[in-house]
Amino acid sequence: MQIRFQFRKGEDLKFIGHLDILRLFERAFKRSALPVAHSQGFNPRPRIVFAQPMPLGLTSDGEFADVELLASMSAVDFMTLMNASLPPGIQLVDAKVKSSPSNPMGLVSGARYRIGFDVPVSFDIHTVARKVLDSTIIHVMKKTKSGLKQIDIRPLIYEVTGDVSGTMGYFNVLMGAGQNDNVRPELFLSGVSGICCEELELRSMHRIILLGYNNGRWLSLLDEQFL
Amino acid sequence: MKVALEDKILLNVEKPARYTGGEWNMVVKSPESVDVRFAFCFPDVYEVGMSHLGMKILYHVLNLRLDTYCERVFAPWVDMEDVMREKGIPLFALETKDAVKDFDLLGFTLQYEMSYTNILNMLDLAGIPILAEERTIADPFVIAGGPCACNPEPMADFIDLFAIGEGEEVILEIIDVYREWKQKGSSREDFLKAAAMIPGVYVPSLYDVSYHPDNTIASIAPLSPDVPKTIRKRIIRDLDLADFPENIIVPFIGTVHDRIMLEMFRGCIRGCRFCQAGFIYRPVREKSPEVLLKQAEKSISGTGYEEISLVSLSTSDYSCLSAFTNELIALTEDKKVNLSLPSLRIDNFSLDLMEKAQKVRKSGLTFAPEAGTQRLRDVINKGITKEDILGSVALAFEGGWSSVKLYFMIGLPTETLEDIEGIAELSAEVVRVYKQVPKEKRAKNLKVNVSAACFVPKPFTPFQWFGQDTLEQFRQKQGFLRGKIREASRSVTFNWHDANTSFLEAVLARGDRRLGPVILKAWQKGCRFDGWDELFKYDSWMEAFQEKSIEPGFYANRVRDFDEVLPWDHLDMGITKKYLQKECIKAYEEAVTPNCRIKCSGCGSTVFGTGVCKPNTADSEES
Structure with a gap:
């Protein structure tokens, strides 16, 4: 199943670039032990797609990303687990289970x-x-x-x-x-x-x-x- | 005082996340709720400092205390330093952004001689008097420890007290004494005197050094009878019982070693005669596999890191390596974590292990023959033969590796041009070994990378009396080797490094207190980040030596007599001077010394009565 979530990136993280944010989420997934789907190959990466990269210096209340899970769970549980695994400067504010294959990048x-x-x-x-x-x-x-x-x-x-x-x-x-x-x-x-x-x-x-x-x-x- | 870092500043410096903190697992405490504020200062940039295991360990043990808040401080990179100086922003700690000057204690780690000027620079940026004697009751105490503290003398003018040996227990005892002193509210000297009574603490201002007319040291003696004459290093007796950080800080930006570091053991059984770490961390003390596996599991879930690395001076020497790695690989596979295995001797077992552990493509393998001939390898007690090296290389090539790095040193004691030519010959033999592997078995694109470092003699090694090669000798040898390698094979690339850095490193490594004014002068001339090639100002250093009438060759290139008082003779690292002399003589006789597990060679570390030296296992060859 796929979940789309909205997250905020606060003052503490505004100088963290997009690739570092990506890695931050990968590590947060590991900490949360959520059943996140991974890519195949030598270097499996979690399947996450961000709607838009964030430039250095930007704070935001409305970023979005999609993630694929191998087991089904409620969006609320997903959010709770994720927020317990994210540093204070970055937090999920909303999440919903997706039912269409829409790509968030194409939607913005x-x-x-x-x-x-x-x-x-x-x-x-x-x-x-x-x-x-x-x-x-x-x-x-x-x-x-x-x-x-x-x-x-x-x-x-x-x-x-x-x-x-x-x-x-x-x-x-x-x-x-x-x-x-x-x-x-x-x-x-x-x-x-x-x-x-x-x-x-x-x-x-x-x-x-x-x-x-x-x-x-x-x-x-x-x-x-x-x- | 909190430091205000405007966006305007941070947007205009390289990697602003070096200065903003807030990472996962950063310890948050209210400064008002603690008695002692400790600033752990790493004298290099964030990415280097955050790669250092010692800092993670001490940050952890200090913050376990409810009465103490330990925060991190790094050297700002030069772009940030410019802005800080221009805007009057003082050095600050990452956790609270509070000015470092308002802390109780600063703890610097001395990992590398070439970071000494950074310490002066950080003190200056903090607004703390650089000279210890100029600090007042309003200033913090400046502590230093780490491997270079085994010869603390060059930094004696700047540091209030040194912690000798392993830090995680002594640092807590220093805090206890500090708390007591703070409640009484007496003079700085009172605290330093009380701290000097803690085993492993060295307060340089309580000692006097006198000199002979020929500039060698006459004596190093305490100024008062109640101060200990010698200071013995501290060690952790049982690593299984020591607190180890499992919830380490996970940086947002990439660092040099950006992974979980699992410390398997301290010390090394080998006794390679050039290697300071091999002597000062004795005796070997291992953690049990059960404790390691528990720590690995907790570290993985606590950090989310995608990689874990084993840490020790020689992974292959861990007693139950095979059983332990089998279980560890099961764990890392289950958690989808990469396992990296540095410092492995290359044999069938270790290649098989790497095959199992690392699913990623085969990158380069590193071998460290250190010297080009068997004779010289015996001199340095590097217990490997040419057959060992070529056998390992053959296995690696057959196993699909095609890129190897070979590490050597030039300027080792007794070295002749024949030994240097031996480096080129050995490299060429490695190429031959590759060509002997059938084409269908070996990987394409052979790369043999040879690098030759300039040998720096270090305190507490059998070569501590040795005169380093001069710059001219180093350059000649580098040129000679370059030519020989070019003749020997086209598949070999040669890397070398300018000898200036190694020369200065040798001066600082075996210097005495008279270097303090030189270091100060060099810093005043703008020297900092001396370990960074692009910022190293060799000429300014040489001017500083000249202006302070100090001949650097006296420290780097002079051969010392066995009976000379060395600047670090009042420190006891557990290794006796007599043993080092014996090892030095054996080196010149080209005689090897077996490792600690085969036979105790009587280095003196049995005084600690632990690890490989436990009384029932030690079989000392002398009383």
Whole structure:
């Protein structure tokens, strides 16, 4: 059977890269003694698929992964056992038994972020947020395998609001994520910097949740339609 | 004081997880609930320090105490150090992120001479006076232990007290004395004097060293009659009864040895004359298979590690290896854990064992003949013959291995060019052995990797009196060997290392207290991470020697007389000087000494009355 779970990655783990997170789960599975299915071959690895890699520095409340178990058990028991085997900085928040073979990687179309930055003097975050949505093109330079490439991220920005707390400003953004249309928080901030002609310095990036898109609606990957 | 590490800082340094802690099995305590805060300081980066079994053991035994909280501290890598200095961030512990200066005790482990400047650097980053004599009642005490503490003298200016020998009992006794002292609230000297009464504790400030006009040592004597004249190392009598960490910290990022380490025994029966570990950890004391299996099982379930490694100085010498490994393999197969078997002598048994244990593809095998001729192998008491080596290699090739590493040393006592040429000849014979294996039986792509390290004479070995080869000699020999290997075979690649590091290592290994100012000067000139080639500043070190009017060759290259007072003569590692002299003479006579199980050679370790030296098994050849 397959289980999909949602997990959070807190402050303690934000500097742990994706491959290290993968190994962390492999070891947590071993500690939990859960009947996790393994790949064949010289070096058997547990069968786990993450919806999206996590960049260094990101905290998140809404990551997803699928895991295959060799015995059936309730999602609640699975969660309890896993959480007892994970370090405090990373915990499961929800889990459901899957009934379709959907791949979580293919489901991700967007993500909600809360992106923190140092607020410059006389910076009106609401005006800037408005400007972003009013733009027709937002050009940024994206690092690709073949070097720097100019791309337009405007079509992938779906919602933007902003708020300020002390010296920190935050953009709450819904934008493209996943295999094809991914916008990283730094790229968003670099695009905004271009719009307001002021270099905004990234201070924190938090993913609120990864989302799938179905029938005109943004949905959690644990929504029944995706399971 | 808690240290604030902003994201901005951590996002701009290499491997930020070195500084953030929070790993599985990290011990969490409330600092307010303990009497003693202990900072275990490893003078190298996180990935190196987290690979060290001794640290795991001491972290475990210290944190078993309810009155103590032991946290971990590592040397920040140079990028992080720059930021810390720029922003005034003091050295901090990973568990609480509290500044190390606020701790009661700092414990450094001396694993390697080339980490000494890192200790100075860490003290400086912590805001603790580097010189022990400048510390006040507001500063922590700085303790050091580990293998290099068997000659603590070069670090005497910086360390308040050394723990000699195995640490897990003596460290607890130090804490007891510290607690008592803290309640009374008297002077630093009072604590140090009280600590000096604990067996195995050496307080360098309580001893005076005087010198002859020729710069050799005249005497090392306690400043007051109540301080012990000699300090005998501590050992754990029964390893089965000793606390061993089963719930070790599992790092998030890869470390050098990222696996469970199962310590099978301490000490070594072999007595290879160049090997310090073979002498200072005597006598051999084994853990029983039952205890090991229990510890293996608990470690696997407690950590989730995918690999477990046996740890000892010579795996093949474990008494019940066959029965034990059969059970261990059954366990690791059941738990889907890889078993790695280092330090095995290669024979039919061990190849079969590796076949069973490691399902992964056949990687390289390592052999350590150490010297190129039988004559020189007899000098160093490396009890293997050419036939042993070639026989093992043949078995390995027949078993499907095609990549072998051969470890040698150059600059060994009595070495001639013939011995060095012997390295090339032996390597060529290994190639011949490969070619004799039928093509259908052997794996393709033969790789023979020869590496030759520059020999560093160490205290408490029969070669402690020996003058190390000069840099010129080393370079000549390296060049000669390179040529000979090129002539001998095209399938052999030769690796060597610049001799500068080995020269400095030899100076520090057998140095005395007068090196303190040199180490300080070198650090002031920016030396740290001296063990890292890319950061080693040999020229700055040489300037430091010059400015402090110390001739490094006096320590590295000079031959000592048997009656010379050595800087470590006041420490008793259980090995008598008389025995080491006897072994030294035998070395020059090319006479071998049998291992401890065949015959006791009377090294002196019977004073501990345990392990292989238990009174009923010891058969001393001298009284």
